[in-house]
Amino acid sequence: MLTIAVDAMGGDHAPKSEVEGAIRAARAYNVRVILVGKEDVLRRELAQHDGHRSLPIEVHHASERITMEESAAKAVRTKRDSSIRVASRLVREGVAQGLVSAGNTGAVMATSKMVQGMIPGVDRPALASAFPTLKGKPAVMVDVGANVDCSPRMLAQFAVMGEIYSRVIFRTESPAVGLLSIGEEESKGNELTRAATPLLKSLPIRFVGNVEGRDVYTGAVDVIVCDGFIGNVALKVSEGLVDVIKHMLQESLEATITRKVGYILSRAGFADFRKRVDYSEYGGAPLLGVRGVCIICHGRSNANAIKNAIRVASEYAGGEIDCRIQEELAQWSGTSVAAARAD
Amino acid sequence: MLTIAVDAMGGDHAPKSEVEGAIRAARAYNVRVILVGKEDVLRRELAQHDGHRSLPIEVHHASERITMEESAAKAVRTKRDSSIRVASRLVREGVAQGLVSAGNTGAVMATSKMVQGMIPGVDRPALASAFPTLKGKPAVMVDVGANVDCSPRMLAQFAVMGEIYSRVIFRTESPAVGLLSIGEEESKGNELTRAATPLLKSLPIRFVGNVEGRDVYTGAVDVIVCDGFIGNVALKVSEGLVDVIKHMLQESLEATITRKVGYILSRAGFADFRKRVDYSEYGGAPLLGVRGVCIICHGRSNANAIKNAIRVASEYAGGEIDCRIQEELAQWSGTSVAAARAD
Numbered sequence: 079m080l081t082i083a084v085d086a087m088g089g090d091h092a093p094k095s096e097v098e099g100a101i102r103a104a105r106a107y108n109v110r111v112i113l114v115g116k117e118d119v120l121r122r123e124l125a126q127h128d129g130h131r132s133l134p135i136e137v138h139h140a141s142e143r144i145t146m147e148e149s150a151a152k153a154v155r156t157k158r159d160s161s162i163r164v165a166s167r168l169v170r171e172g173v174a175q176g177l178v179s180a181g182n183t184g185a186v187m188a189t190s191k192m193v194q195g196m197i198p199g200v201d202r203p204a205l206a207s208a209f210p211t212l213k214g215k216p217a218v219m220v221d222v223g224a225n226v227d228c229s230p231r232m233l234a235q236f237a238v239m240g241e242i243y244s245r246v247i248f249r250t251e252s253p254a255v256g257l258l259s260i261g262e263e264e265s266k267g268n269e270l271t272r273a274a275t276p277l278l279k280s281l282p283i284r285f286v287g288n289v290e291g292r293d294v295y296t297g298a299v300d301v302i303v304c305d306g307f308i309g310n311v312a313l314k315v316s317e318g319l320v321d322v323i324k325h326m327l328q329e330s331l332e333a334t335i336t337r338k339v340g341y342i343l344s345r346a347g348f349a350d351f352r353k354r355v356d357y358s359e360y361g362g363a364p365l366l367g368v369r370g371v372c373i374i375c376h377g378r379s380n381a382n383a384i385k386n387a388i389r390v391a392s393e394y395a396g397g398e399i400d401c402r403i404q405e406e407l408a409q410w411s412g413t414s415v416a417a418a419r420a421d
Numbered sequence: 422m423l424t425i426a427v428d429a430m431g432g433d434h435a436p437k438s439e440v441e442g443a444i445r446a447a448r449a450y451n452v453r454v455i456l457v458g459k460e461d462v463l464r465r466e467l468a469q470h471d472g473h474r475s476l477p478i479e480v481h482h483a484s485e486r487i488t489m490e491e492s493a494a495k496a497v498r499t500k501r502d503s504s505i506r507v508a509s510r511l512v513r514e515g516v517a518q519g520l521v522s523a524g525n526t527g528a529v530m531a532t533s534k535m536v537q538g539m540i541p542g543v544d545r546p547a548l549a550s551a552f553p554t555l556k557g558k559p560a561v562m563v564d565v566g567a568n569v570d571c572s573p574r575m576l577a578q579f580a581v582m583g584e585i586y587s588r589v590i591f592r593t594e595s596p597a598v599g600l601l602s603i604g605e606e607e608s609k610g611n612e613l614t615r616a617a618t619p620l621l622k623s624l625p626i627r628f629v630g631n632v633e634g635r636d637v638y639t640g641a642v643d644v645i646v647c648d649g650f651i652g653n654v655a656l657k658v659s660e661g662l663v664d665v666i667k668h669m670l671q672e673s674l675e676a677t678i679t680r681k682v683g684y685i686l687s688r689a690g691f692a693d694f695r696k697r698v699d700y701s702e703y704g705g706a707p708l709l710g711v712r713g714v715c716i717i718c719h720g721r722s723n724a725n726a727i728k729n730a731i732r733v734a735s736e737y738a739g740g741e742i743d744c745r746i747q748e749e750l751a752q753w754s755g756t757s758v759a760a761a762r763a764d
Contacts, residue, residue: 212665223603226611260566260653268569268650291657295665307611308651310603312658314634319662322555322638 079110079134080392082371083174084384086115087143087161088181090377096180097123099384100135106385109392110134112174114165115143140164143181146377150184154192162186166193169370176371176391178362180379187224190365190372197400199407201229203367204236205306205374206243207313213297218244219258220303222363223310230274233257233303234281238410239366239403240301241283246397247390253300256289258308264288270305278303281410361386364394367403371395422453422477423735425714426517427727429458430486430504431524433720439523440466442727443478449728452735453477455517457508458486483507486524489720493527497535505529509536512713519714519734521705523722530567533708533715540743542750544572546710547579548649548717549586550656556640561587562601563646565706566653573617576600576646577624581753582709582746583644584626589740590733596643599632601651607631613648621646624753704729707737710746714738 082103086096093115100111101124113120117139124130124137140161144153157163162181166189168174177194179186183205191203204221211217220240225232237255244253257278259267264275266288278285289299294312304312331341361383362375371394373387425446429439436458443454444467456463460482467473467480483504487496500506505524509532511517520537522529534546547564554560563583568575580598587596600621602610607618609631621628632642637655647655674684705718705726714737716730 210665212668226603258654260569260650260657268648291654291659292661292664294658295661304654307603308654311601311634311647311651311655314603315637315655315658316634316662318635318638319659320666321635322553323663323666325555 079108080176080395081110081112081174082176082178082388082391082395083112083114083138083165083168084388085162085165085177085179085181085186086113086120087140088179088186089375089379089384090146090180091380092180093120093123095379095381095384098127098381099379099388101127101130101133102381102385103388104133104135107389107392109388110136111388112136112138112165112168114138114140114168115161116141138164138168144185146182148182148185150182150188153182153185154188160185160189162189163193166190166372169372170194175395176373178373178375178384178387178391180362180375180377180384183223183374183377186372186374187365190368194369194372197367197369197404197407199404200235200239200367201232202235203365204232204239205309205363206240206366207309207363208248209294209302209316211295211297215248215250215297215300217294217297217299218248218301219294219309219312220301220366221306221309222313223306224365225306227307228270228305230270230277233270233274233305234277235367235407237278237281237283237285237301237303238406240303242399242402242406243364243366244300246399246402247393248300250300252284254284254286254298255301255303256286256293256299258291258294258302258304258312259288260290262288262290274303361388361390364390366399369400371400422451423519423738424453424455424517425519425521425731425734425738426455426457426481426508426511427731428505428508428520428522428524428529429456429463430483431522431529432718432722432727433489433523434723435523436463436466438722438724438727441470441724442722442731444470444473444476445724445728446731447476447478450732450735452731453479454731455479455481455508455511457481457483457511458504459484481507481511487528489525491525491528493525493531496525496528497531503528503532505532506536509533509715512715513537518738519716521716521718521727521730521734523705523718523720523727523730526566526717526720529715529717530708533711537712537715540710540712540747540750542747543578543582543710544575545578546708547575547582548652548706549583549709550652550706551591552637552645552659554638554640558591558593558640558643560637560640560642561591561644562637562652562655563644563709564649564652565656566649567708568649570650571613571648573613573620576613576617576648577620578710578750580621580624580626580628580644580646581749583646585742585745585749586707586709587643589742589745590736591643593643595627597627597629597641598644598646599629599636599642601634601637601645601647601655602631603633605631605633617646704731704733707733709742712743714743
């Protein structure tokens with residue numbers, strides 16, 4: 079049975095969402111969970127849930143927590159007994175096989191990179207996020223915020239890591255990989271995308287060339303490669319737009335009695351739809367490239383999001399994604415990716 | 422009465438949408454329209470509409486057209502009698518005060534820049550697009566695709582031009598201008614945004630610092646400044662997401678009879694909502710920085726989109742936006758923007 083360490087003090091609704099998510103995950107999947115944080119707080123929260131004693135859930139004490147508002151760099155340096163750091167240490171020591179946190183994203187990334195270390199051959203870890211698509215199977219976007227200024231070589235590594243992730247977690251047989259740009263022709267794009275194209279072409283993956291923003295949600299490709307600045311903007315714009323659409327739709331549908339009745343009758347349809355675009359169904363964003371597993375959840379994660387993140391963390395660990403990344407990068411290091419280093 | 426030249430051969434539905442849009446605009450607004458394209462084709466299309474003879478609509482012949490698939494650079498060089506080029510020439514010669522085209526965006530931008538020329542003080546023209554917001558008043562994003570690699574100085578000029586556009590077209594009194602980035606703190610962002618920040622601060626506009634992707638649709642700011650690569654991705658991701666949401670919602674709502682009844686009862690609400698997120702209501706994207714007026718519409722524009730673009734073109738010309746841009750840039754050229762040139 080795999081063990082996942084959960085930073086139980088990280089999210090906006092911590093430790094409530096984390097504890098409830100852990101209980102739901104332990105019930106639904108074959109997984110052991112270690113909740114990391116203030117022991118008394120966590121025991122009190124666990125006591126709210128009947129039957130938790132029979133589940134494979136443990137508590138591991140950590141005396142400090144890093145808040146959302148803190149500077150990540152400073153907090154990581156000074157708070158040596160933070161819940162995220164202790165949880166990451168459990169992964170490094172092999173006590174747990176994966177880490178889940180809904181805390182300060184910058185602090186989680188820095189901690190995981192420092193404590194768990196990097197996979198040999200990877201220059202920088204990258205955040206991957208799953209986007210719902212018309213085809214049903216989610217598309218993976220890498221990077222959605224770990225690296226703001228990227229080199230062509232980094233984009234090539236993101237492509238390799240994202241492709242493996244798509245194969246293992248979404249069971250895509252031969253994932254189509256696209257480079258996010260502003261036109262389909264190779265000549266379209268900025269300096270970075272034009273420089274990355276020959277490198278991506280030389281990788282033994284199914285690289286299909288440039289894709290545009292509108293292709294993200296159609297499911298035209300399985301993996302979308304971009305720098306972390308643009309990926310983060312795409313992700314946040316999407317989240318903002320979904321919120322606004324929900325709000326506008328509700329406003330329109332509450333305007334008259336007839337519509338209200340209609341709304342009530344079609345409520346199940348809305349619930350379906352919300353579920354399909356709800357980020358919490360996708361279980362957080364993995365930080366690809368670190369040793370072991372690190373799944374970063376949205377700060378506002380609810381118990382369902384934490385539960386799904388625990389599932390993804392155990393599938394990730396079970397699929398030995400980090401070993402595969404290391405092997406494939408090593409295999410290619412003699413060829414194109416290494417050639418780029420010489421540029 | 423202002424005169425707007427419409428490239429009637431440009432869009433996916435040309436000349437149908439263009440001709441019908443011109444008729445609707447001439448009926449609704451105090452504006453004269455010159456339809457530019459193959460005379461026989463346009464006269465035949467006009468003949469489909471009763472009463473068009475009493476409207477202030479003229480036809481101006483142009484023997485060639487540039488298709489969506491053509492290389493913009495080559496087409497602009499070789500097709501000297503294209504509908505877009507002839508329409509742009511009418512603006513340069515003062516026969517028309519503005520130009521509307523739903524054609525090949527690259528070709529329209531290059532033609533307008535070359536034929537109409539640039540406003541003194543502007544380095545590069547920029548495409549501005551209006552995004553619907555929760556507050557009701559649209560937010561203006563500049564640049565959404567004219568320039569893929571931008572300097573900090575270009576971003577500062579985009580801010581000035583976008584601010585004037587928001588004031589004149591959306592009548593925002595003192596528009597709040599934000600820089601699109603991946604965190605609100607000044608230190609967050611990439612090399613470009615960090616370098617642009619001091620420049621933006623030195624402009625006599627209400628610059629509120631960084632905004633995130635999720636702020637685009639909340640209406641937190643009136644003007645969003647970014648490079649054309651990121652702006653284009655944000656725009657296309659949004660368009661793609663709206664399409665997918667419409668599709669998913671419809672699918673969910675057609676799944677059972679109860680929901681179908683609900684859907685029918687709430688249909689007016691959906692129509693409201695669609696109108697609110699429909700790009701065609703906003704009347705195209707102005708190319709800020711060229712002399713005269715150039716409004717670029719989506720290739721798939723319908724008659725309503727063309728009609729609204731003609732309205733925006735005449736409001737733009739009436740508001741003398743290009744004079745204001747020239748004046749304000751000249752006024753500031755002695756100060757910060759010029760200082761940046763020295764960098």
